Amino acid sequence: MKKNFSQPILFLSVFSLTVVMLWVYLSIQRALTKSEKPILTPQQTKILTPKFDQSVLEELKKRKF
Amino acid sequence: MNLQNIQFNSRYARYRPSTFKLQRIMQSKRNQSFAWLSLTILTVCFFLIVAIRPTLVTIAKLNKEIKDLSEANQKLQTKINTIVEAQNEFAKYSDDLFLLDQAVPDNSDFPRLVYFLEQSTVNEGVELKSLNLDRIGVAEKTAKEATASAIQTLNFSITASGDYLRLVNLLQDLESSRRILRLGSTSFTLTKKDKDSAYELLVAFSGQSSFGKAPAEKHNQ
Numbered sequence: 001m002k003k004n005f006s007q008p009i010l011f012l013s014v015f016s017l018t019v020v021m022l023w024v025y026l027s028i029q030r031a032l033t034k035s036e037k038p039i040l041t042p043q044q045t046k047i048l049t050p051k052f053d054q055s056v057l058e059e060l061k062k063r064k065f
Numbered sequence: 066m067n068l069q070n071i072q073f074n075s076r077y078a079r080y081r082p083s084t085f086k087l088q089r090i091m092q093s094k095r096n097q098s099f100a101w102l103s104l105t106i107l108t109v110c111f112f113l114i115v116a117i118r119p120t121l122v123t124i125a126k127l128n129k130e131i132k133d134l135s136e137a138n139q140k141l142q143t144k145i146n147t148i149v150e151a152q153n154e155f156a157k158y159s160d161d162l163f164l165l166d167q168a169v170p171d172n173s174d175f176p177r178l179v180y181f182l183e184q185s186t187v188n189e190g191v192e193l194k195s196l197n198l199d200r201i202g203v204a205e206k207t208a209k210e211a212t213a214s215a216i217q218t219l220n221f222s223i224t225a226s227g228d229y230l231r232l233v234n235l236l237q238d239l240e241s242s243r244r245i246l247r248l249g250s251t252s253f254t255l256t257k258k259d260k261d262s263a264y265e266l267l268v269a270f271s272g273q274s275s276f277g278k279a280p281a282e283k284h285n286q
Contacts (some may be wrong), residue, residue, distance in 0.1 A: 007099055010106075032129055044140075059160070060167070065167055
């Protein structure tokens with residue numbers, strides 16, 4: 001019986017190419033989405049609200065010391 | 066030389082059938098195409114794994130880093146703007162900020178507090194019967210302790226005698242002092258020193274005065 005080995009090797013090659021392509025795609029996706037560590041701490045990103053309640057000072061001025 | 070060739074041929078003679086078979090397979094045009102195609106695909110796979118994937122991953126990582134850093138830069142710029150605004154606000158009220166230190170001093174400053182309490186009784190014309198202050202530590206606290214209990218309280222209790230209106234005025238004076246005093250339970254009692262003497266109105270109350278620095282965390286913001 002005559003066996004042809006070329007065809008299975010070709011299928012195997014195509015399958016390998018598909019797997020490698022998928023692996024490359026997933027690696028790129030992972031690199032694009034995953035952050036290793038946050039650059040800024042929550043404390044650094046906390047926004048200040050620089051409003052001073054002047055009425056407190058006015059109230060304190062009226063009080064005795 | 067001939068002897069060497071004979072030895073070589075005899076050593077690899079057992080592989081000769083496979084070689085012939087491979088040659089026979091490769092004689093077909095179709096098989097040749099399949100073989101070359103397979104070889105090409107495997108070469109592409111090899112370069113994808115060894116060269117292209119690491120390069121693309123590095124590019125993706127750098128892109129992500131640039132994006133993250135741009136976002137961080139934007140957030141920091143916003144924070145810088147608010148800090149500048151806060152600095153302007155601070156400069157605007159810097160002349161009056163001593164009032165806050167007087168309201169809640171950094172340390173207990175109990176001599177000044179005692180003087181203030183005594184002066185208030187004198188000003189209102191009531192007699193100060195007793196003045197008790199809780200014991201407070203004067204030793205420097207460690208940084209950890211200071212953070213844990215940033216604002217502390219100094220408890221005091223006073224007993225004074227006088228007429229009702231003066232005693233009420235004394236309480237009002239203390240409540241409206243610049244140093245923040247929190248008055249607790251207050252009780253008025255009418256007592257007699259001895260059988261022959263007149264009745265005497267006493268007021269007893271306790272209070273708290275806060276002192277200490279704001280937590281370090283707040284300073285860092």
